[in-house]
Amino acid sequence: MIVLVDYGLGNIQAFANIYRRLGLPVATARTPQELDGARKIVLPGVGAFDWAMDKLNASGMREKLDELVLERGADVIGICVGMQMMARRSDEGKLPGLGWIDAEVVKFDTSGFNQPTHLPHMGWNDIKVTADDTLFRGIETPRYYFLHSYHVVPKSDAHVLATASYGGRFVAAVRAGNVYGTQFHPEKSHGWGISLLKNFAEI
Amino acid sequence: MHLAPQQRQAMAKRPFQICTNCVMDTTDSVIAFDDKGVCDHCRTFRDQTLPNWHLDERGEKELGELVGRIKAEGQGKDFDCIIGMSGGIDSSYLTYLAKERLGLRPLVFHVDAGWNSQIAVNNIERVVDGLGLDLFTEVIDWEVMKDLQLAFFRSGVSHIDAPQDHAFFATMYKFANEHKVRYILTGANLSTECVRNPVEWMYYQSDSIQIRDIHRQYGTGSLERFPLTSILWHKLYLPYVQGIRVVRPLNLMPYIKREAMALLESRFGWQPYPQKHFESRFTRFYESYWLPERFGYDVRKVQYSSLILTGQMTREEALERLATPPYDKETIGAEIEFVASKLGITVDELNGYMALPRRTYRDFKSQRKLYDVGAKVMRLFGLEIGGKR
Amino acid sequence: MLRPRLIPCLLVHKGGLAKTVKFADPKYVGDPINAVRIFNEKEVDELFVADIDATRQAREPDYKLISSLAAECRMPLCYGGGVDKVEQVERIIGLGVEKVALSAAVIARPELVSEAAERVGSQSIVVVLDARQAGAGRYEAVTHSATKRTGLDVAETARRMQELGAGEIVVNAVDRDGMMQGYDRNLIAQVRDSVTLPMTALGGAGSLADFQSLFAEHGIIGAAAGSFFVFKGKYRAVLISYPNRTEKENLLNRARAGQ
Numbered sequence: 001m002i003v004l005v006d007y008g009l010g011n012i013q014a015f016a017n018i019y020r021r022l023g024l025p026v027a028t029a030r031t032p033q034e035l036d037g038a039r040k041i042v043l044p045g046v047g048a049f050d051w052a053m054d055k056l057n058a059s060g061m062r063e064k065l066d067e068l069v070l071e072r073g074a075d076v077i078g079i080c081v082g083m084q085m086m087a088r089r090s091d092e093g094k095l096p097g098l099g100w101i102d103a104e105v106v107k108f109d110t111s112g113f114n115q116p117t118h119l120p121h122m123g124w125n126d127i128k129v130t131a132d133d134t135l136f137r138g139i140e141t142p143r144y145y146f147l148h149s150y151h152v153v154p155k156s157d158a159h160v161l162a163t164a165s166y167g168g169r170f171v172a173a174v175r176a177g178n179v180y181g182t183q184f185h186p187e188k189s190h191g192w193g194i195s196l197l198k199n200f201a202e203i
Numbered sequence: 204m205h206l207a208p209q210q211r212q213a214m215a216k217r218p219f220q221i222c223t224n225c226v227m228d229t230t231d232s233v234i235a236f237d238d239k240g241v242c243d244h245c246r247t248f249r250d251q252t253l254p255n256w257h258l259d260e261r262g263e264k265e266l267g268e269l270v271g272r273i274k275a276e277g278q279g280k281d282f283d284c285i286i287g288m289s290g291g292i293d294s295s296y297l298t299y300l301a302k303e304r305l306g307l308r309p310l311v312f313h314v315d316a317g318w319n320s321q322i323a324v325n326n327i328e329r330v331v332d333g334l335g336l337d338l339f340t341e342v343i344d345w346e347v348m349k350d351l352q353l354a355f356f357r358s359g360v361s362h363i364d365a366p367q368d369h370a371f372f373a374t375m376y377k378f379a380n381e382h383k384v385r386y387i388l389t390g391a392n393l394s395t396e397c398v399r400n401p402v403e404w405m406y407y408q409s410d411s412i413q414i415r416d417i418h419r420q421y422g423t424g425s426l427e428r429f430p431l432t433s434i435l436w437h438k439l440y441l442p443y444v445q446g447i448r449v450v451r452p453l454n455l456m457p458y459i460k461r462e463a464m465a466l467l468e469s470r471f472g473w474q475p476y477p478q479k480h481f482e483s484r485f486t487r488f489y490e491s492y493w494l495p496e497r498f499g500y501d502v503r504k505v506q507y508s509s510l511i512l513t514g515q516m517t518r519e520e521a522l523e524r525l526a527t528p529p530y531d532k533e534t535i536g537a538e539i540e541f542v543a544s545k546l547g548i549t550v551d552e553l554n555g556y557m558a559l560p561r562r563t564y565r566d567f568k569s570q571r572k573l574y575d576v577g578a579k580v581m582r583l584f585g586l587e588i589g590g591k592r
Numbered sequence: 593m594l595r596p597r598l599i600p601c602l603l604v605h606k607g608g609l610a611k612t613v614k615f616a617d618p619k620y621v622g623d624p625i626n627a628v629r630i631f632n633e634k635e636v637d638e639l640f641v642a643d644i645d646a647t648r649q650a651r652e653p654d655y656k657l658i659s660s661l662a663a664e665c666r667m668p669l670c671y672g673g674g675v676d677k678v679e680q681v682e683r684i685i686g687l688g689v690e691k692v693a694l695s696a697a698v699i700a701r702p703e704l705v706s707e708a709a710e711r712v713g714s715q716s717i718v719v720v721l722d723a724r725q726a727g728a729g730r731y732e733a734v735t736h737s738a739t740k741r742t743g744l745d746v747a748e749t750a751r752r753m754q755e756l757g758a759g760e761i762v763v764n765a766v767d768r769d770g771m772m773q774g775y776d777r778n779l780i781a782q783v784r785d786s787v788t789l790p791m792t793a794l795g796g797a798g799s800l801a802d803f804q805s806l807f808a809e810h811g812i813i814g815a816a817a818g819s820f821f822v823f824k825g826k827y828r829a830v831l832i833s834y835p836n837r838t839e840k841e842n843l844l845n846r847a848r849a850g851q
Binding site (some may be wrong): 008009010011012013014017018028046047048049051081092110115116117118119120121122123124125126143145146147149165166180185188189190191194195 | 593594595596597637638650659662663664665667668669685686688689690691695709710711712713714715716759760783784789790791793810811812813814836
């Protein structure tokens, strides 16, 4: 059972539809009780860091999520700002992040850009999978939709699953044990995204 | 077939029996078998359809004459005929034939009822581009179509695809009438349709009295923006007063579905559908799920029987296929959700319609008697072969 | 490598899809949900949906429709039309839409851009500038389905919007709307020179060659079109189309080769 965390942000319906059409059981959690027992969690996100952290903290599910992820080892995947929230902090905001992964979120350095478009990084970009992980299993020429001006920098290279190029290379997907994250939007990346979400469900 | 109510009831209670020649069976409640177990569909085909279906030089001659008339009629005009194009195999192949083999200058005419599948849209594009033809589309007002389709669901009858079918023909007739186009070409054909859906399963889609009555009782808005035709208008007025005729060229030449598909695929990159009529997502839902699950009517039996009679499928193959369910159990949930969400209702509501008491066209006003008279006249004068019963 | 974006633009009018010519004479195109479904299967880059009545009629966005579209859409969605408050922006993003387009509202009250960006992030704020020729090679911003003139220079306005925190600029050539005779390249160049934000051109695209030359000139840019993806041929027959994977790759390759 995939549990989608509905704290008021991110396209819950898109995730739900994808899993339903894959024939995989999916549920939405809006309260800590609805999260109880979850072993596979999707933390979606769109928007600014502080706004998202505020909403998550106000949802009442924060403690339960910490318990499930940090103590019970439930698999969790953070999407876009959902992944950024899993870091310790972000240049974009003042609030601390969840700290589920030892990383920080910084703004793209566009000083060296020699193209007219700078930020946000917007559109379909190829990714390079740098670690052999089940998350990207079987996905050919992986490319996804990105929409962000900040990117995550994990302390350890061992936590990097995939990178992409914008200016220089930046981290597109992470994994620290049971904690996964993608900077891009798999729920809005057609077949490539659907395959990734399916892989996550089958971990 | 006019049966008295007691006769009809008696027929409905019969033990199951399947034709020994094709695969039609007693789910067609008025089916009649001879002493060899061969059904009346087969016998009608053998005794009435076949002798009047000219695939040899007679057919060629008829076709040649028809083409000549169309070309003469179309001289000096932008196009000489319109072809009703759904993106399906029959209309796609017909379009190719019309342009490349018959040298006609058709306007490809497509009616969008809101349920086009991506494959259909893609196929229309490929054929139109590949042949360098002009396309005209008419988009049916979705709010009205939705209202009418919901009315049909609520009425409990089995012919809930009548709104789409009716809209297609009514729109084409109206266009032809407005622009004085004398020839409407359709892909209807005996090769894959010599056995027709029993009237019991799918009552005449052209009966506008029935549509109006069902809408009056179960619809909400107005039908004003829905294209309506009437049987007298398009079977009498249009052909005999305006000289506008519907012709079926695929009946005048050998038409082997498999070969047609191969040609379209290699020539235009045309994509096949999982089953006949899957150009429309609603028709797919209706024929593969709704009709068999709710009424026990499996249209594959009709389609395969036609192919059996024309030597394009063996009875064994048909029976094998019929042994599998008509819909994909993996994806049906998503299909039901899609249909419900598109109609603006919940899945529960849709399932609720599924469980309504079953009704028939006889529960509503209709022009059934007129159709029966018409069918007799047509047969008498040899004007049409392969009609419904 | 980041690719330029090819974006169908769907206009919603009275709950149904419509297409205009020079912002007038909307022609009924059909059901929005079915269109989204078909675009899904065609693996479209992203979708732009604009409600062309909402602003003029000063009414709220149709949240039910937006929600259905967002749920159905397998690619990023940008919604615009009738949005003039931060709460609306938040609500729309909450429904699962990636970007919200603002136009008349931010011309009337530019601070709205910063206010909204602060809540939902710059990346989700798109400013749409409808542009009309103003003589001497300059362009004026217009609003309310091109019925109101503002006296503001489009390129200058774009620059201001970037400063205020917008995440994308869509520039729409009103004079070219529905004409399918090519983009207004002057307009696009002017705006391109004035912002470092992602930018999208809309208005006039009539062929794949229009997209190709736009990409060849500007590299990373969004190419949006309404009529092109929805109409076919001389009778403007409604038929949804979009280049398939191979056709798109070829187009991008030719653009990169500067053809």
